[in-house]
Amino acid sequence: MAKANFEVPELQQYLDVPAVTPGTMAHSSPFVSRPEFQEPLGFLGELPDDWQARALAKFGELLGKYRSLRVYLDSCVKCGSCTDKCHYFLGTKDPKNMPVGRQDLMRKVYRRYFTLAGKFFPKLVGAEDFTKEVLDDWYSYFHQCSQCRRCSVFCPYGIDTAEISMAAREIMDSIGLGQKYCNEIIAKVYRIGNNLGLPGPALADTLEGLEEDVYDDTGVRVRYTLDKKGAEILLVTPSADFFAEPHVDGLIGYGKVFHEAGVSWTVSSYASEGANFGMFIGSYENMRRISQRIRKAALDLGVKRIVFGECGHAWRVAYSFLNTLAGPWDFLDPRYPVPQHICEFTYGLIQEGKLNFDKSQNDDKVLTFHDSCNVARASRMGPRPGGQFDIPRAIIREVCNNYYDMDEETIRDRTFCCGGGGGLLTDDLMELRVKGAKPRVEALNNVMVEKGVTHMAAICAICKSQFTKVLPFYGMDMEQIVSVHQLVSNAIVLTPGDDDEDEDIDSDAEGEDDVD
Amino acid sequence: MSFLTGLYAFLFYFATVVLLTGLVGKVVQYARTPAPLKIPTTPAPITTGGVVLRMAREVVFFESLFRGNKWTWIFGWVFHFGLFLVTLRHLRYFIDPVSLPIQLIQPFGIYGGIAMVLGLAGLWARRFLVDRVRYITAPSDHLILALLILIGVSGLAMSFLVHTDVVAVKDFFRGLMVFELHPLPADPLLLIHLLLVAGLMIIFPYSKLLHAPGLFFSPTRNQADNPREKRHIAPWAERLEQE
Numbered sequence: 001m002a003k004a005n006f007e008v009p010e011l012q013q014y015l016d017v018p019a020v021t022p023g024t025m026a027h028s029s030p031f032v033s034r035p036e037f038q039e040p041l042g043f044l045g046e047l048p049d050d051w052q053a054r055a056l057a058k059f060g061e062l063l064g065k066y067r068s069l070r071v072y073l074d075s076c077v078k079c080g081s082c083t084d085k086c087h088y089f090l091g092t093k094d095p096k097n098m099p100v101g102r103q104d105l106m107r108k109v110y111r112r113y114f115t116l117a118g119k120f121f122p123k124l125v126g127a128e129d130f131t132k133e134v135l136d137d138w139y140s141y142f143h144q145c146s147q148c149r150r151c152s153v154f155c156p157y158g159i160d161t162a163e164i165s166m167a168a169r170e171i172m173d174s175i176g177l178g179q180k181y182c183n184e185i186i187a188k189v190y191r192i193g194n195n196l197g198l199p200g201p202a203l204a205d206t207l208e209g210l211e212e213d214v215y216d217d218t219g220v221r222v223r224y225t226l227d228k229k230g231a232e233i234l235l236v237t238p239s240a241d242f243f244a245e246p247h248v249d250g251l252i253g254y255g256k257v258f259h260e261a262g263v264s265w266t267v268s269s270y271a272s273e274g275a276n277f278g279m280f281i282g283s284y285e286n287m288r289r290i291s292q293r294i295r296k297a298a299l300d301l302g303v304k305r306i307v308f309g310e311c312g313h314a315w316r317v318a319y320s321f322l323n324t325l326a327g328p329w330d331f332l333d334p335r336y337p338v339p340q341h342i343c344e345f346t347y348g349l350i351q352e353g354k355l356n357f358d359k360s361q362n363d364d365k366v367l368t369f370h371d372s373c374n375v376a377r378a379s380r381m382g383p384r385p386g387g388q389f390d391i392p393r394a395i396i397r398e399v400c401n402n403y404y405d406m407d408e409e410t411i412r413d414r415t416f417c418c419g420g421g422g423g424l425l426t427d428d429l430m431e432l433r434v435k436g437a438k439p440r441v442e443a444l445n446n447v448m449v450e451k452g453v454t455h456m457a458a459i460c461a462i463c464k465s466q467f468t469k470v471l472p473f474y475g476m477d478m479e480q481i482v483s484v485h486q487l488v489s490n491a492i493v494l495t496p497g498d499d500d501e502d503e504d505i506d507s508d509a510e511g512e513d514d515v516d
Numbered sequence: 517m518s519f520l521t522g523l524y525a526f527l528f529y530f531a532t533v534v535l536l537t538g539l540v541g542k543v544v545q546y547a548r549t550p551a552p553l554k555i556p557t558t559p560a561p562i563t564t565g566g567v568v569l570r571m572a573r574e575v576v577f578f579e580s581l582f583r584g585n586k587w588t589w590i591f592g593w594v595f596h597f598g599l600f601l602v603t604l605r606h607l608r609y610f611i612d613p614v615s616l617p618i619q620l621i622q623p624f625g626i627y628g629g630i631a632m633v634l635g636l637a638g639l640w641a642r643r644f645l646v647d648r649v650r651y652i653t654a655p656s657d658h659l660i661l662a663l664l665i666l667i668g669v670s671g672l673a674m675s676f677l678v679h680t681d682v683v684a685v686k687d688f689f690r691g692l693m694v695f696e697l698h699p700l701p702a703d704p705l706l707l708i709h710l711l712l713v714a715g716l717m718i719i720f721p722y723s724k725l726l727h728a729p730g731l732f733f734s735p736t737r738n739q740a741d742n743p744r745e746k747r748h749i750a751p752w753a754e755r756l757e758q759e
Contacts, residue, residue, distance in 0.1 A: 017648075019647055020647045020648055020651050022651075063549070064549060065549070065550065065552065065750075065752055066549070066550075066551070066552065067546060067549040067550060067551040067733060067735060068551060068555065068734075068735050068736070070545070070546065070549050071546055071730045071733045071734055071735075072730075072734075074542075074724075074726040074727075074730055075724070075726055075727040075730030075731070075734070076724060076727070077657075077724045077727050078649070078652045078653060078654070078657050078724070079581065079585075079588050079592065079639075079649075080585065080588060080642065080646060080648055080649035080652065081580070081581050081584030081585045081588055082584065083648035083649065083652065084648065085584070095648065095651045095652075098648060098651075098652070100652050101651065101652060104652065115722065116722050117656070117719075117722045117723060121656075123655065124654070124655050124656050124659070125654055125655075125656045125723075126654035126655075126656070149557060149736075152557045152736050153557055153580065153583065153584075154580055154581070154583055154584030154585070155580055155581075155584070156574065156578050156580050156581040156584070156592075156727075156731070157727055157730055157731045157734050157737070158557055158574075158580065158731075158734040158735075158736035158737040159734070159736075160555065160557065160736050163555070284552060284553075284753065284756075285756070288753075288756065319743060319744065320553065320554045320555070320743045321553055321554065321743070323743050323744060323746075323747045323748070324552070324553060324554065324743065324747060324748050324749050324753070327747050328747055337744045337745075338744060339744075376558070377557055377558055378555070378557075378558060379558060380558055380559065380560075380562075380741055384562075385558065385559035385560060385561065385562060385741060386559040388558065388559070389559075413557075413558070413559060
């Protein structure tokens, strides 16, 4: 069991709504960004003396730009429906982690400066001046929201705390109070092309290594190419897929599926990142800048389709926003949706009967599936609403013999966040991450006890990294979390190709087509 | 014309102007503020017809609240449905002749009034009994509940205990509609009832009562889930593309 310098919550058999305990997480706040990470994103480097005036000006600007913000700050009636829905509240007991408690940190400032009632009767309506103490609370608690939207499911007006925390983070960024983790990563994408700062040659090495590994394992040459001009498909996947466990096993799986489909595909070194942390910090401009890299890569490589790998928020940006941010996609093949999820791609092939599986390869596991929040509540797969729940499960059932769902109240659109989403997947927030994972881990524990489940599959790089890290705090094994396409990879029966007998893999065989 | 009649006439003209200008102003503000991104809470309908259905379920049945909290749903729905019946019943003070449906609704309006007060009492009790709800409650939340309950109780009291001259009340309001002043009965219960109703009208556009128009403008509920099929872009975002 991993060592913790805080109290790890005890797992319960039933969801236990804690008594409100103010201030339990007031000490939690992530490292503050530095000027060198702020400025490349177009933000102020440090907090200036006149921060309040600047923050209120930005606040006013956002109220005019985002209907969600304006309507949601006005509409809350404090009914309490959301109060027991946030995993961070359930795990920490801190009432400022109740969705409405979090929103009210911003709402009290909104009321004070932007509404008549708050200007004249601040005490009556709970309005407050925007003091440094309030700003500190903002920084702390708006970095305790993983923007998972579970609250918005249960709100009678659909108030989405993610919209509020994104706006709060954008206001704080604009006055030089950014979060180091997110902003450093975004700057890395601009400089190098991905969150992890993997340069092109390192990617090429990794992909070549994967080709060799797959060949050694299977005797079939599955191609994993980089910057291959004229490939049919551009795969955009979170950079964690290139080396982290269990992510990379998923990437191996995508390659095998493409191989069986007989389509050429490639990864771009310029847009080698599916993640888009611009969303976490609520910055349309940065989200757009990152998305535009995908457009440029698709144009430069001359691909016909774009497929996204397993990543939750990336799929939200891809599915819901990419057309807005980097469209129109009229230069791609109109027969396919833009973009497509790798699960949609794989499921399509299964429907056509083009994939053969040996399910027994996964017989050492009893599976369950974790619906990642951004996929579940902010996107779709396939032609019908809810396809985002059915398609991954259908794939798992196709490749595994043993599958059980977790408690119905903790899956599909009621799924619990892993606890590491929304730009919180950083070691300086470990206490929050462990406590926030409690509701999900509880449900997992229950199916482990009742159904003998051994592994939980996910389709999100953040979920996979988060569980790998926090499961040991609960006495579980980090290897219990697996990629969906890792299961596909285990079970898929590969078709031998003409080049399988070649001694060496020469990934530069088509060097003329390569671009830098 | 008595002083009271003049005062209440002024009060209701004022309240009506505040309610209408405030509400129209808010609706225009919501409508003009763009929603730059597609953010429906999924699974969401993929067509406009589906969105209308989803919104209708929210407005009529409080679907999301039902999923969120059964107690709040029961009390909230009973209150709102009661208020709806009461409002229909009160239409008789403004129209002449009274149409058949409004005649038929009259007894149900009374039940509505009782339901409304019971629902409100339940909602208010939760503000004291549930620690999470207690934590998020501001003084204004108590005041709005008190206001609504007093409106309901004073109204019911006039139905059951101390009747007022409803014909005169009708004359008063029908008169206001054509800018004529007819005397208002000076019954204390009626005066309290009307004063509180005018108060409710005045605070409506400046309080959380904005949830009523707000719901219709909520992007997580009113957007169709079709971002891949149809490009969605806000005017301010389009200007970024020209740069």
